[in-house]
Amino acid sequence: MDCEGQKLAEQLMQIMLLSFAVIAIGAGYITASFQTMILTYAGGVVLTTLVTLPNWPFFNHHPLKWLDPSEAEKHPKPQPSVNVTAKKKFTSI
Amino acid sequence: MHSFGYRANALFTFAVTILGFMCALASFTDSFNSPSPSVQVQVLKVNWFQKQPNGNDEVSMTLNISADLQSLFTWNTKQVFVFLAAEYVTPKHVLNQISLWDAIIQEKENAKFTITTSNKYRFIDQGSNLRGKEFNLTLHWHVMPKTGKMLADKVVLPGYRLPAEYR
Numbered sequence: 209m210d211c212e213g214q215k216l217a218e219q220l221m222q223i224m225l226l227s228f229a230v231i232a233i234g235a236g237y238i239t240a241s242f243q244t245m246i247l248t249y250a251g252g253v254v255l256t257t258l259v260t261l262p263n264w265p266f267f268n269h270h271p272l273k274w275l276d277p278s279e280a281e282k283h284p285k286p287q288p289s290v291n292v293t294a295k296k297k298f299t300s301i
Numbered sequence: 302m303h304s305f306g307y308r309a310n311a312l313f314t315f316a317v318t319i320l321g322f323m324c325a326l327a328s329f330t331d332s333f334n335s336p337s338p339s340v341q342v343q344v345l346k347v348n349w350f351q352k353q354p355n356g357n358d359e360v361s362m363t364l365n366i367s368a369d370l371q372s373l374f375t376w377n378t379k380q381v382f383v384f385l386a387a388e389y390v391t392p393k394h395v396l397n398q399i400s401l402w403d404a405i406i407q408e409k410e411n412a413k414f415t416i417t418t419s420n421k422y423r424f425i426d427q428g429s430n431l432r433g434k435e436f437n438l439t440l441h442w443h444v445m446p447k448t449g450k451m452l453a454d455k456v457v458l459p460g461y462r463l464p465a466e467y468r
Contacts, residue, residue, distance in 0.1 A: 214303065221312050229319045233326060240376040242327065242447050249323065253316045261308055 213267030221260040228252025327377050328449025336372040340440045340456050342385065348419060350431070350467050358431035360424045360463060364402065366440075367415040373444050374409040381406045382443040387424060388457075389436035399424055401438075433465040 209217065228249055236245025348361040366385060373381055384403035391397055401420040406412050441455040 217308060218311070221308070222315065225312070225316055225319055229323055233323055236327070236376065237330070242376055245323065245327070249320065253312075256316075257309075257312060260312065261305065263305070 209263050209267045210271050212270040217260045217267055221256055224256040224259065225252065228256065324448035328446060331375050331377050331446060331449060334375045338368065338370045338372060338456065340368040340458065342366050342438045342440070342458055344461055345417065347464055347468070350464055352429055352467060353425070356429060358426040358429050360431060361419060363417065363419050365415070365417045366402065368440065370406065370412040370442060371409050373442065374412060377446045377448065379445050379447045381412065382445065384441050386439045386441060387436050388439055389434050391428065391430040393428065431463050432467070434463045436461050436463065
């Protein structure tokens with residue numbers, strides 16, 4: 209999942225859960241059935257899980273552009289210097 | 302959102318928090334309910350009235366309890382526990398309360414009832430004070446919600462009297 213996709217997934221999750229909560233409260237209150245509210249909400253949670261949790265393709269519409277391999281060869285990675293001389297001096301307390 | 306586990310955790314936590322708010326809201330709607338129960342109790346007959354060998358009075362009676370507790374039920378009610386208590390004064394104790402009968406009502410339809418029964422629990426005094434005793438019959442109810450705080454209330458029916466002599 210790319211960066212844009214992550215943002216989308218998080219927004220989608222929050223909006224979906226809140227909407228299902230509101231729908232569940234409404235359905236439960238109208239039918240005067242606590243069980244209806246709980247079941248509706250549980251269904252909503254499952255649906256939200258299916259939509260936002262797996263790594264669906266539509267979350268990956270703005271993939272990061274990695275550097276092309278041929279370009280990378282032209283600019284080799286700098287090597288760390290061979291003499292690592294810096295040593296910490298411990299002063300006794 | 303960086304990994305599957307991160308998203309799963311965020312979703313689950315948010316969902317359960319919202320569930321908590323939903324239950325609090327459901328419990329809050331109970332405050333809009335104004336119950337209007339009605340109760341009548343008759344002592345049809347005193348079956349017997351004796352002094353036990355240990356010195357305590359005991360009375361057995363047949364009661365006719367008629368009540369309409371349907372207005373106590375809301376969508377957030379799990380059950381209503383109702384019991385009938387006899388209350389009287391003795392020289393030794395200012396208040397004596399004895400539970401004579403109780404029931405658990407789980408459905409609104411069953412909350413309107415008339416029942417004729419002898420006392421489910423024994424009416425035994427601590428001592429020998431019951432001859433000619435005036436007592437109240439109080440119907441208590443506890444409304445137990447599916448979520449939230451339990452509500453307890455009662456209605457006092459005064460003016461009952463036990464026989465003057467043992468029989």
